[in-house]
Amino acid sequence: MNDVARVAGVGTMTVSRVLNESAPVSAEAAERVYRAIEKLGYRPNEMARALRGLKSRTIGIIVPYLYDPFFATIAHAINTVAKENGYSVILTTSNEDPDSEYAEAQLMLQRRVDGLIVIPADAHRSRLSRAEFDKTHIVTLDRPVQDRRFDTVLVQNQSGSKRAVQHLQREHGHKRVVFIGLNKHLYTVRARFEGYRRAMLEAGLQPEPSFKCGSQELTSAVIAGLVREKNPPTAFFCFNNLTTRYTLRALLDLGVKIPEEVALIGFDDFELAEILHPNLTVVRQPIYEVGRVAASLLFDRIKCNEFPEDGNKIVLPVELIIRRSCGCKPSGRNAAD
Amino acid sequence: MNDVARVAGVGTMTVSRVLNESAPVSAEAAERVYRAIEKLGYRPNEMARALRGLKSRTIGIIVPYLYDPFFATIAHAINTVAKENGYSVILTTSNEDPDSEYAEAQLMLQRRVDGLIVIPADAHRSRLSRAEFDKTHIVTLDRPVQDRRFDTVLVQNQSGSKRAVQHLQREHGHKRVVFIGLNKHLYTVRARFEGYRRAMLEAGLQPEPSFKCGSQELTSAVIAGLVREKNPPTAFFCFNNLTTRYTLRALLDLGVKIPEEVALIGFDDFELAEILHPNLTVVRQPIYEVGRVAASLLFDRIKCNEFPEDGNKIVLPVELIIRRSCGCKPSGRNAAD
DNA sequence: CTGTTAGCGCGTTCAA
């Protein structure tokens, strides 16, 4: 910057002012500065700017995994909004481990991020509400934490699940619907199970969850056991993409026909759902939108620099996409909602 | 840091030395410093460290899109290696646009990244070799740029494609195999097409590429036209995941049976490939490995701080995963390779 | 409208 100032024949402050448009500068001085910048290929050092005490123009994102398309899409959405706001994004993964999440969040603080967007690893053991994060804006998404101060973006997990299960019950007469979950620690598993449970209870039926479908092998074993029973389940409701895939695979290996022998609905839509045979009926969540909204919330906070007692809790709607795996005919119509 | 020094009753330099282990410090002084750090919850300001002229302990990644599982997986791999090296990652997307890529790369320089890993948007118009990047370590992957100085990680695009097409020709007797590409600008499209082309020419057959399958609609139109011909193609070779999906969807809509009426092999494996009906035969590339190797290369450069005339060019092997869509029986065996 | 002074938090250089 000194060089620029010298070449332009002005003081460093004038250069700073030209760059930030923070104060009026005479047209000719500005012109000389621009030429000097061009000539020297000068770029301001963002580190120094941040150090000087203002904003780092950087936010952090912590997701469990990046290879999961759900999280990747969210990261993409956030990054897009960040760009629109002139921000950069530091991204890292927690591997669903609260300790790792905490360590990464601390590291981000050390890098002086202006805000943090987190998909919390474990709601119960989250340490994000510790005092050290008091002066950092935090938005959580997909899963909430207890701390009321954080803005949170969720989807209609419970009502979406309930609607899907009711579709199986009311339109297709299913009595024995089994819930396939990943594990019982995840907030989303519990919320979606609760929707399923209510639909079952309200229909006078017995909820039957399986929370041990964390791998293909486990899922295959569970499904095989179920299918071999005297009165096997006539439908499955799968918690997410992964469990849907495991269940599909297990059913395929067992030679069980969908939807003739058993019906299936999954939570979370994906690209190949309508290419699979049969097309999968799913509860679609607005993934990209979740990311966008979370990022917008964060930038609002950053702009106002407010730390409210109670953060916003935004719940985005989901949509039941009727295809064939539930037993409906290929009309391509959505559920009336 | 001043506070820590005061509480510990030492100078700031002693604190610095304890933190960096950059010089011997008496055990008792170190102990007092540790306690003061603990008490105050002190964390060093990474910005200031970076500003002081050394490393920022941050690398940048630029990928075209994040919602593409291929790129997301690579980002995940890089992030994992970065963590192992105590580095943070700034991540952004170029949207396949060289201008955007250039702008983002510049921004990363302003943030003083120690190195950059890029999936170049367009090999021909890349501006990564400009002088401003002379002092930044850059590794490219998936696609090369002309600049010989960069380390590059690629996969066997050409030989992998050739092998797949030869499998269609030799094991299943296909004569008319059509190549489905996304567009002709992408390096990977050209490389994989070249493998296909050679296989066809060596078999005395006419290569037939379609480079206009950039969307479902376009692909469906192309496939529909082809299928209606007098002697329609008996097999398709799809450039990547996306074109495979488009082609599959088009064939499905037209009611064409795979592999009975036409065979299909795609480049790049994906989770659902063995759940689809029929299971997809694919050329599998070691995605995670590509990311890992690229990151290792970058950290080697950062450690040695060398800027060689000629960078390494590493080509990772691919594997033909034989499933059912090529016409093979469901034996589950891989090709002999 | 413009330049000067000071300091953000750290690490290097030097002297004690």
Added chain:
DNA sequence: TTGAACGCGCTAACAG
């Protein structure tokens, strides 16, 4: 072994 002074590149606050 330790501390004091200086400067990395930038900008807020004040003078001019």
